Amino acid sequence: MSGDYLESTQHKYWTFTKNELINIRKLDAPYARIRLFLGEQLNLLGLKLNCRQRVVSTAQVFLSRTFLKIRLEDMNLYLVTATCLYMASRAEEQQLHARIVVREAAKLWPRMMPTETSYLAECEFYLLEELRTCLVIYHAYNPLIRISKEYDLTPDEFQAAWEAINDASLCDIPLLFSPKVIAFAAMFMVLILRPELDGGRTPLAIKNRLDILSVSIGRRSTLDLTQLAYCIQEFLSLYSLMESINRRSVANEIEQLL
Amino acid sequence: MESLDDPMRRYKARRSRRADPLQGYDLLGYIAAGTYGRVYKALDRRHGKVVAIKKFRTERDERSNSTTATASKTTDTTSTNIAWTGLSQSAYRELALCRELRNPHIVSLVATILRHKSVYIVFDYYEHDLLQLIQFHGSQKRQRLPSALIASCLYQVCEGVSYLHANYVLHRDLKPANIMITAQGSVKIGDLGLARSFRQPLQSLFTSDRVVVTVWYRSMELLLGCRHYTPAIDMWSIGCIFAEMISLRPIFKGEETPVLPGARGSVFQKDQVDKVIKILGTPTLAEWPSMRAAPEYPSLASMRHHRRTLNEWHRRCGMGPEATDSLDLLGRLFDYDPDSRISALDCLKHPYFINTEFDKQNCFKHVDYVYPSRRITAVDVPLAGQKRKLPEV
Numbered sequence: 001m002s003g004d005y006l007e008s009t010q011h012k013y014w015t016f017t018k019n020e021l022i023n024i025r026k027l028d029a030p031y032a033r034i035r036l037f038l039g040e041q042l043n044l045l046g047l048k049l050n051c052r053q054r055v056v057s058t059a060q061v062f063l064s065r066t067f068l069k070i071r072l073e074d075m076n077l078y079l080v081t082a083t084c085l086y087m088a089s090r091a092e093e094q095q096l097h098a099r100i101v102v103r104e105a106a107k108l109w110p111r112m113m114p115t116e117t118s119y120l121a122e123c124e125f126y127l128l129e130e131l132r133t134c135l136v137i138y139h140a141y142n143p144l145i146r147i148s149k150e151y152d153l154t155p156d157e158f159q160a161a162w163e164a165i166n167d168a169s170l171c172d173i174p175l176l177f178s179p180k181v182i183a184f185a186a187m188f189m190v191l192i193l194r195p196e197l198d199g200g201r202t203p204l205a206i207k208n209r210l211d212i213l214s215v216s217i218g219r220r221s222t223l224d225l226t227q228l229a230y231c232i233q234e235f236l237s238l239y240s241l242m243e244s245i246n247r248r249s250v251a252n253e254i255e256q257l258l
Numbered sequence: 259m260e261s262l263d264d265p266m267r268r269y270k271a272r273r274s275r276r277a278d279p280l281q282g283y284d285l286l287g288y289i290a291a292g293t294y295g296r297v298y299k300a301l302d303r304r305h306g307k308v309v310a311i312k313k314f315r316t317e318r319d320e321r322s323n324s325t326t327a328t329a330s331k332t333t334d335t336t337s338t339n340i341a342w343t344g345l346s347q348s349a350y351r352e353l354a355l356c357r358e359l360r361n362p363h364i365v366s367l368v369a370t371i372l373r374h375k376s377v378y379i380v381f382d383y384y385e386h387d388l389l390q391l392i393q394f395h396g397s398q399k400r401q402r403l404p405s406a407l408i409a410s411c412l413y414q415v416c417e418g419v420s421y422l423h424a425n426y427v428l429h430r431d432l433k434p435a436n437i438m439i440t441a442q443g444s445v446k447i448g449d450l451g452l453a454r455s456f457r458q459p460l461q462s463l464f465t466s467d468r469v470v471v472t473v474w475y476r477s478m479e480l481l482l483g484c485r486h487y488t489p490a491i492d493m494w495s496i497g498c499i500f501a502e503m504i505s506l507r508p509i510f511k512g513e514e515t516p517v518l519p520g521a522r523g524s525v526f527q528k529d530q531v532d533k534v535i536k537i538l539g540t541p542t543l544a545e546w547p548s549m550r551a552a553p554e555y556p557s558l559a560s561m562r563h564h565r566r567t568l569n570e571w572h573r574r575c576g577m578g579p580e581a582t583d584s585l586d587l588l589g590r591l592f593d594y595d596p597d598s599r600i601s602a603l604d605c606l607k608h609p610y611f612i613n614t615e616f617d618k619q620n621c622f623k624h625v626d627y628v629y630p631s632r633r634i635t636a637v638d639v640p641l642a643g644q645k646r647k648l649p650e651v
Contacts, residue, residue, distance in 0.1 A: 004425075009357055074272065076265030090350050093454060098344055114265045121342035123266060126273065128345075128353070129372040135354035136455075258265075 005178065009134040014065055016175050018230075024068050030253060032171065034072060036241055037250040038063065038081050039170030041108070045085055048104045049096055053166065058137045059088035060169035062127070068175075069130035073257045075123065078105065078112045083123040091135040112258070139174075140165045143183035151187065151213060154199035161186040164235065171238045177231045184223060185231035279371045280378065283311065287634035294348055294451050295376075299383060299634050302368070308383040309368055313376055314349040342375065348451035349377050355427060355450045356381075363418030365438055365448040384438035384446060386629055388499070392434055394629060396506040402576060408503045409614040410621035411437065413606065414445035415496060420602035422447070423489040426457035432495035433475045434502055443620035456489070471495060473514045473530050478541060479596050481531050483524060483553035490596035496605070497591030504584070505575045510534045526557045538592055539566030546595040568592070583610035 005011055016024075025031055039060055046056035062084040070080075082105040089096040098117050105113040144165060148158045164186035168174065173182055190197065191213075198206065217223060264270070283300040286308070290297050295314040302309045356367040356379065371378040388411060395403050415437060422429055431452040438446040452471075471480060477494030479487060501509035512530030535541070540563045541549055549555055572585045587610040590600040600608070617623035 007358075007360060070269055074266070074269035079265045090347060091354060095347065114263075118342040119265055121344050124344065125342065125372055125375070126266065126269065128377075129370075133353040133357055133370045133372075135350070136358050 055088045055092045057169045059085040061137050078109045138179045140179040140182035143180045156197040160190045181227045310381045310383045312379045352450045361421040365446045385441040386439040388437035389434035406616040406624040407621045409616035416602045416605040418447040429453050443622035474508045490599040526554050535564045541594040
């Protein structure tokens with residue numbers, strides 16, 4: 001399903017302003033670092049289970065949405081994380097076996113992950129309700145593929161922008177912005193912060209490209225430049241959190257919640 | 259499960275204080291049962307309207323049936339009640355797709371409810387379905403469906419399917435029983451339990467579901483085991499529905515060869531293929547070049563050769579020589595080559611719809627009698643018994 005994004009439940013029910021998110025979460029102060037930590041753990045579990053990127057990214061969005069509906073102390077957060085991956089595998093028609101998800105999660109998070117498969121099924125049931133059974137997720141990968149041709153990204157640049165989109169799913173970006181804005185922001189991050197990836201263009205070629213970029217983006221009436229600027233800001237705070245986070249202390253924090 | 263070790267105990271305590279949304283419905287009876295579960299007719303008290311509630315069968319825990327006593331002892335020490343088992347993939351699809359899709363010709367989802375270890379989808383209530391209309395004409399009224407009704411139903415189905423295909427969704431189970439009709443004559447496509455997105459699938463559609471579409475409505479490329487199937491499979495099913503409206507019986511009523519449990523791969527549905535080629539003629543490589551690559555092409559080649567008798571079939575149904583548009587559209591829907599088979603969007607522009615008089619919104623317009631209402635079976639549990647939950651499937 002990927003028809004019209006503007007008609008999607010993602011746009012209608014699951015896109016928020018920054019203030020809305022602050023209001024929803026006022027009780028969960030340590031949210032950002034816990035979310036980032038669990039997001040990284042989810043990536044690891046996805047890797048162990050050989051999941052495709054789209055499955056993992058969908059799981060990340062499920063996780064972010066879930067935390068808008070439940071409190072951090074409500075459920076075992078490792079169970080919630082594993083369940084989101086299991087649900088994403090089903091939503092993306094790449095179904096994993098519940099037992100295998102539980103087994104790998106228990107290996108990855110010994111003592112923390114409940115080992116009974118039925119807990120995963122039970123948790124899935126509750127999360128489906130909390131997510132209002134909205135399971136179709138629009139990611140920024142497709143828009144990135146489209147604009148990468150238009151702006152002539154090198155393979156390295158494309159790869160870096162793709163990874164930036166992966167990173168974005170570990171924070172609020174997918175709850176705040178449309179896939180198109182995220183794709184543009186990811187591309188900007190790469191063009192500005194990773195000039196070494198441009199494949200050795202001549203200064204003239206670089207100038208030409210920037211000209212095309214600024215002219216055509218200015219002309220895109222459907223691309224909200226304020227949104228784009230906000231999205232880039234979110235990227236920058238994500239990367240600074242990634243550098244400053246003390247993972248061990250977050251893990252302890254989560255253990256305290258159990 | 260209420261032990262302190264329960265990883266969700268605080269959540270469950272909070273959840274148990276929420277109202278049970280099922281309490282807002284009065285059960286009026288049950289409509290039908292299928293492999294997916296059961297459909298009930300109910301009154302939505304809050305909105306004062308009648309709805310259909312589809313309750314999905316929860317998957318049986320196969321493991322607990324088959325494991326030996328020693329194995330279950332070790333796993334069942336903490337929980338004595340029924341183990342939680344996953345929802346069926348079909349429930350997942352229907353939940354996910356019905357949530358996103360919005361079209362006048364697709365059944366509309368009112369709410370989803372997850373309670374009592376079951377999934378319920380609440381839909382608008384539809385008084386009729388196409389199968390019921392066809393059967394009424396075939397057995398009681400003993401006369402053909404009015405041509406305005408046929409054209410209107412077909413048109414509205416094509417509108418719904420073109421919306422699905424434009425949104426990269428294949429229905430994969432179109433048949434008269436899944437075409438709902440309101441008392442006002444508006445046609446809605448239902449049962450998206452087999453539907454799925456075909457845009458950028460992470461694995462081929464064939465890998466995840468080997469058998470799709472009820473055998474009588476299954477297209478030739480599926481019957482020949484093709485793995486890369488397209489929206490054209492839905493168009494073939496529409497052709498079968500069109501033919502069934504014309505003749506009041508399934509046009510290709512084959513005997514399904516059962517798939518043995520545990521069998522690998524799919525089974526060649528020889529009788530179904532035979533029924534198809536007896537009317538459409540044996541397909542040739544000239545009309546369908548890529549047929550050569552179909553896994554079951556050799557099986558087809560070994561079958562008796564038939565010539566095309568669709569014109570005779572059409573005439574036997576009482577369609578005179580003036581009905582060339584209907585015959586032409588039927589032929590295009592039954593194009594063997596999925597690549598050249600007509601699309602839903604092109605159907606809407608076909609001369610058949612220009613030259614036939616019909617109403618695009620109301621299939622009952624120009625019909626001077628009223629069809630009987632849907633038959634509702636009383637539920638064996640009194641309504642009061644629904645206070646806590648709907649009966650078990």
